[in-house]
Amino acid sequence: MTHSSMSLPAIKLRLDVIFEVGRALNSAIDIDELLALIAGKTSELVSADRCSIFVVDGDNRTLWTKAQTGRERISIPIDSGIAGAAASQRAMIHVEDAYLDSRFNPEVDRQSGYITRNILATPMFTMEGELIGVLQAINSNRGGFSTTDMAMFDAIAGFAANALQNSLLYDELRKTFLSVIEVMAASIDAKHKYTAGHTARVATYSIGIARKMGWEEKELDALRVAAYLHDYGKIGIPDAILQKPSSLTDNEFSQMKSHAEITRELLSKMHLTKQYRDVPLVASSHHERMDGKGYPLGLAGEEIPLGARVMAVADVFDALTSDRDYRKAMEPKAAVELMQRQVGTAFDPEVFAVFEAFFEQELNFGTAG
Amino acid sequence: MTHSSMSLPAIKLRLDVIFEVGRALNSAIDIDELLALIAGKTSELVSADRCSIFVVDGDNRTLWTKAQTGRERISIPIDSGIAGAAASQRAMIHVEDAYLDSRFNPEVDRQSGYITRNILATPMFTMEGELIGVLQAINSNRGGFSTTDMAMFDAIAGFAANALQNSLLYDELRKTFLSVIEVMAASIDAKHKYTAGHTARVATYSIGIARKMGWEEKELDALRVAAYLHDYGKIGIPDAILQKPSSLTDNEFSQMKSHAEITRELLSKMHLTKQYRDVPLVASSHHERMDGKGYPLGLAGEEIPLGARVMAVADVFDALTSDRDYRKAMEPKAAVELMQRQVGTAFDPEVFAVFEAFFEQELNFGTAG
DSSP states (O other): OOGGGOOHHHHHHHHHHHHHHHHHHTSOOOHHHHHHHHHHHHHHHTTEEEEEEEEEOTTSSEEEEEEESSSOOOEEETTSHHHHHHHHHTSOEEESOGGGOTTOOTHHHHHHOOOOOOEEEEEEEOTTSOEEEEEEEEEETTSSOOHHHHHHHHHHHHHHHHHHHHHHHHHHHHHHHHHHHHHHHHHHHHHSGGGTTHHHHHHHHHHHHHHHTTOOHHHHHHHHHHHHHTTGGGGGSOHHHHTOSSOOOHHHHHHHHHHHHHHHHHHTTSOOOGGGTTHHHHHHTTTOOTTSOOSSSOOOGGGSOHHHHHHHHHHHHHHHTSOBTTBOOOOHHHHHHHHHTTBTTTBOHHHHHHHHHHIIIIIOOSOOO | OOGGGOOHHHHHHHHHHHHHHHHHHTSOOOHHHHHHHHHHHHHHHTTEEEEEEEEEOTTSSEEEEEEESSSOOOEEETTSHHHHHHHHHTSOEEESOGGGOTTOOTHHHHHHOOOOOOEEEEEEEOTTSOEEEEEEEEEETTSSOOHHHHHHHHHHHHHHHHHHHHHHHHHHHHHHHHHHHHHHHHHHHHHSGGGTTHHHHHHHHHHHHHHHTTOOHHHHHHHHHHHHHTTGGGGGSOHHHHTOSSOOOHHHHHHHHHHHHHHHHHHTTSOOOGGGTTHHHHHHTTTOOTTSOOSSSOOOGGGSOHHHHHHHHHHHHHHHTSOBTTBOOOOHHHHHHHHHTTBTTTBOHHHHHHHHHHIIIIIOOSOOO
């Protein structure tokens, strides 16, 4: 069969299927759902019995099926079989009779009982030319793949490649960013040893409170970053103050307070995606107070970002319930009672009420009566 | 005109054009080139006189033409005209007679002398459902846009949206990563005040040498990151040692040396893309020596990553030519002469030869005879 031999209805049907793929690409859709849709539509377009979208793993050693029709997920060595040959030759491969082709690996058939006859496999590339996967179709329902099938297959590989690259880049962006933030947090904890773990606990408490307040996952993600970085400005405070085993003098205390301002200055130099755009302000406002007597800016009430009002409660609670050189940790319940006296002056009453509920459920380490 | 009225040759031609777009998406191609190709193919597909791909700017206030056929780049307010209406209604808009539609903004026509008759505009979304642009076609060459034109247009918008999102994500990933790295570097410079600017200078010298050695831009990018982070481990060194105005005792010096190991430990917790995967090893190996007597691992010769051999030269040169509390900066030429004695033992001879050439051309601050 060739392109020119296709009938008008057949070719219109194919055009409609391609339109469906295009519309799916222009909608809010989960990547797995999108790739499953593309695999299904590819089977329709080239009249194949099965279609798989293989993805190259991080180490460039294996191909695994991220989406497929009609079989289980599999993982194969990157240099194995027809998909592997398409990957290494960086070109489409068309096999008319698999069992006559020495590159074909019959192992999968042997395990599944399926009989592969013909195969189309084409590599998928990023816009930088890096191999990210292979699109594969098996067993034409019309006895063999035509040149039109091949042309269509090549085009669909491009659409799938773009969608896949998007999802990989999005994951990379998030993972890289969060891991670097964690390194920054760890480096502050290393500096300020007696509070080791403080950053992570403030993040845990803040997320716990905000989740109870109904925040969405993306907002929680941003709050986690702000919590991880809330003390980053301490990097600019001398060890002599940061690690002083006794109380600070007025002058030392005012130097110590500058960490909030340094946090804001350092973090505001970051290029942040929309989701994280408020991080510098939220992170640096955890010492603001509802009555406007906090620092660094002296914001009051709702001028203080909600995330910072949440962190203010989490930060003080963790400080009171941790050992210091000059005092022992307080019991959690006693800390909550002490903090209650500052509701409205230091702490946001609504946030504090949620914190108390969170405390009762999650943090009440068996000490309450 | 409707879908069903199209002739077989006409519809085959359209299928071929869509195949071309798919193949372009699956190739290493510059985003501007790709979007220009998509704009051109869209004009062909829907038989339009002009086609523009508008992109939403970062502040969500304007749409600007990132690719277009047949006219100059323009920028319009996001709520203006038919493109703006498609953006705000998040739906395709088809206008049969622009001058009878109150949403149409005749300003662009007025300035260019062009006469807009009919318009197709459809919004483009990320896979998270965020608006990123608008695809627009103007003036059907067949008197009006058909339902097939509209279906095709919708599909193409999906392909363009994916390509655009890719390019935006890639830019975001790079910008976010590099800006966070710069903040980390700045925070070390803040801690270690007498070397303010040291990190940036080591990066500049290293890039200068590596560029002369013929490195590619992506490799230079990774070397820049390694240089920015090479002293990050100093975050774990006490101020009393880091800022000591006199020479260090043996014990203090061995503590100081641990910064290289701390750099490696901290950085190896980062999730890095392939391009930056060697950064932790390169960054932490700048005190290794060719004779194996360096630290932290005692690597010798080619065991030391080339980037680290470059940074070793850059690092020592900057240290010698900077003031310290206990000595004045050396003249650059004298520093180079002093360093020559350690070629082969500390420094890689090939790297050093390139450094000397770089020094002659770029760093010889008018002091040489």
